[in-house]
Amino acid sequence: xxxxxxxxxxxxxxxxxxxxxxxxxxxxxxxxxxxxxxxxxxxxxxxxxxxxxxxxxxxxxxxxxxxxxxxxxxxxxxxxxxxxxxxxxxxxxxxxxxxxxxxxxxxxxxxxxxxxxxxxxxxxxxxxxxxxxxxxxxxxxxxxxxxxxxxxxxxxxxxxxxxxxxxxxxxxxxxxxxxxxxxxxxxxxxxxxxxxxxxxxxxxxxxxxxxxxxxxx
Amino acid sequence: xxxxxxxxxxxxxxxxxxxxxxxxxxxxxxxxxxxxxxxxxxxxxxxxxxxxxxxxxxxxxxxxxxxxxxxxxxxxxxxxxxxxxxxxxxxxxxxxxxxxxxxxxxxxxxxxxxxxxxxxxxxxxxxxxxxxxxxxxxxxxxxxxxxxxxxxxxxxxxxxxxxxxxxxxxxxxxxxxxxxxxxxxxxxxxxxxxxxxxxxxxxxxxxxxxxxxxxxxxxxxxxxxxxxxxxxxxxxxxxxxxxxxxxxxxxxxxxxxxx
Numbered sequence: 165x166x167x168x169x170x171x172x173x174x175x176x177x178x179x180x181x182x183x184x185x186x187x188x189x190x191x192x193x194x195x196x197x198x199x200x201x202x203x204x205x206x207x208x209x210x211x212x213x214x215x216x217x218x219x220x221x222x223x224x225x226x227x228x229x230x231x232x233x234x235x236x237x238x239x240x241x242x243x244x245x246x247x248x249x250x251x252x253x254x255x256x257x258x259x260x261x262x263x264x265x266x267x268x269x270x271x272x273x274x275x276x277x278x279x280x281x282x283x284x285x286x287x288x289x290x291x292x293x294x295x296x297x298x299x300x301x302x303x304x305x306x307x308x309x310x311x312x313x314x315x316x317x318x319x320x321x322x323x324x325x326x327x328x329x330x331x332x333x334x335x336x337x338x339x340x341x342x343x344x345x346x347x348x349x350x351x352x353x354x355x356x357x358x359x360x361x362x363x364x365x366x367x368x369x370x371x372x373x374x375x376x377x378x379x380x381x
Numbered sequence: 382x383x384x385x386x387x388x389x390x391x392x393x394x395x396x397x398x399x400x401x402x403x404x405x406x407x408x409x410x411x412x413x414x415x416x417x418x419x420x421x422x423x424x425x426x427x428x429x430x431x432x433x434x435x436x437x438x439x440x441x442x443x444x445x446x447x448x449x450x451x452x453x454x455x456x457x458x459x460x461x462x463x464x465x466x467x468x469x470x471x472x473x474x475x476x477x478x479x480x481x482x483x484x485x486x487x488x489x490x491x492x493x494x495x496x497x498x499x500x501x502x503x504x505x506x507x508x509x510x511x512x513x514x515x516x517x518x519x520x521x522x523x524x525x526x527x528x529x530x531x532x533x534x535x536x537x538x539x540x541x542x543x544x545x546x547x548x549x550x551x552x553x554x555x556x557x558x559x560x561x562x563x564x565x566x567x568x569x570x571x572x573x574x575x576x577x578x579x580x581x582x583x584x585x586x587x588x589x590x591x592x593x594x595x596x597x598x599x600x601x602x603x604x605x606x607x608x609x610x611x612x613x614x615x616x617x618x619x620x621x622x623x624x625x626x627x628x629x630x631x632x633x634x635x636x637x638x639x640x
Binding site: 350 | 550
């Protein structure tokens with residue numbers, strides 16, 4: 165069992181561009197009602213929760229300046245299409261403790277147990293309220309040295325390459341370093357915006373039991 | 382531009398004699414971390430390159446060899462009929478494939494889905510190189526033209542929810558990607574060891590919750606010894622059998638490989 169002790173909303177520590185970010189068609193093909201669950205396990209000689217939480221909080225608010233879409237929220241446009249509202253509502257940072265020891269998790273193969281180390285996202289809430297990025301620091305019982313950082317990362321934000329770049333850049337800032345210009349993310353997705361090429365006759369495409377009818381142009 | 386036939390968006394086959402995937406979808410899935418040592422990975426690569434690699438083409442990669450091995454072992458464990466079709470779905474990263482190329486630091490989903498198809502009979506009996514070649518062909522299908530065509534198909538949908546059903550990452554609530562099919566994901570290129578926030582490198586990096594369908598997630602081991610971890614999601618009732626083939630076939634490789 166994991167007990168949540170505190171939850172913080174972390175926003176960019178400088179003002180960031182607002183408006184709406186166009187999401188590509190490849191982004192749209194990812195369900196929004198799912199965040200990629202990642203687990204990192206660390207060992208530190210002396211676990212000092214306050215220092216870890218403060219480091220994570222401070223560096224997250226800095227990295228969100230560069231990766232401001234991560235602090236935004238989704239909204240629907242038309243035809244089930246989703247856009248990103250760059251409203252800097254923030255990411256979520258959760259502090260938790262489990263009564264389990266690190267050994268209870270074995271090799272951390274995914275299971276109902278490891279799921280407890282990932283921040284919980286409420287998909288019943290309206291899409292406009294759903295955080296796109298949440299982090300959970302969980303301390304294990306009977307072990308002063310090990311802790312988990314669980315991550316819930318909305319896949320619409322980016323693929324795994326982009327996600328790991330984001331996390332590694334965040335870590336770099338947490339270490340007190342600065343990002344090189346070539347480490348800053350390229351945020352404009354309109355490079356993948358192509359006009360639709362209508363070809364007649366449109367074909368029908370059978371999907372399981374449903375027939376999808378293509379839009380006539 | 383000619384429209385390319387988007388085979389990766391065709392419906393997935395069901396088990397022969399069935400009209401849906403409900404029975405399989407309701408079966409419980411479990412996950413295990415299966416380690417392949419550096420030597421085992423090399424052996425798999427060697428086996429994949431023993432024959433049938435068309436002359437002049439580059440050797441089969443680590444990804445092609447490991448994913449072929451996973452596909453073969455799932456096919457054996459499932460004990461399906463030989464003429465059963467099986468599809469492996471995976472995503473291909475397109476930053477360097479689309480023309481013009483996307484910047485290296487492009488932040489978004491630069492992914493296009495592809496599929497390898499085969500019959501259980503051939504996947505279980507043919508040499509590893511034959512299956513690796515299927516993975517390669519599915520991968521090489523993703524050209525600039527193909528990417529643009531797939532995006533064009535998506536743009537043709539009146540409601541994107543209908544399009545989402547066709548994709549691994551979008552349709553898990555509506556489409557079952559498991560038995561007789563399979564999803565393979567490679568995170569081998571992810572530099573997860575760089576996630577040092579000031580308290581050292583992670584001693585473990587992985588996925589935190591269970592996929593509800595058969596999926597092989599390939600990661601590098603945190604031990605930094607070039608060993609690989611296959612985080613295998615498979616039906617509970619078939620997992621033991623899968624593992625038997627996963628390591629048993631490796632053992633056969635050891636005895637048959639020409640040293």
